[in-house]
Amino acid sequence: GENVEQHPSTLSVQEGDSAVIKCTYSDSASNYFPWYKQELGKRPQLIIDIRSNVGEKKDQRIAVTLNKTAKHFSLHITETQPEDSAVYFCAARTPGYSTLTFGKGTMLLVSP
């Protein structure tokens, strides 16, 4: 089955800095890569996703890049704000399966 590795497990930045979270996946057939944000005590919520036929996708301060050859994808957050503090999960889905395989999460702390 698919295996997703996520790094780092914790990330501390100053407000206004950029943050990058990286994930690698094992199954070259995987074709959908969402990112979820989980605030403290809340449920995970989708913030951005990318399909395998796209190399990069942006939505305001967040962007995701995908390198299919290297089998890795990254979440980029620019101009971080304290409300960006949360746990972020990457995930991958393989064709033929509706299940998502999640990384173990990255706790992002943005200090004012």
Add this chain to the structure above:
Amino acid sequence: EAQVTQNPRYLITVTGKKLTVTCSQNMNHEYMSWYRQDPGLGLRQIYYSMNVEVTDKGDVPEGYKVSRKEKRNFPLILESPSPNQTSLYFCASSLKGQVYEQYFGPGTRLTVT
């Protein structure tokens, strides 16, 4: 309002006492899933269902049962809970297919003593 609901939100129980956590969605989603979340381990899938009467094991199914008799409901059953099942549980649903967002319920915090 489109949503996934879970009950109870918090539960403290004793080893061996059967319990059920309910999950319901009002979005007519075919796909439903249960995850458990533990510190340092992320979200691990317990069971999932592609449609009514169709269920399959995820990565950590031992000690759990599910059923899908109606499209909107997907209860999680622990027939003989043990302390290692103390965890935060999330139900999720989505349309069936490759690229649809999974909507998560609010979570159920279970403690087994």
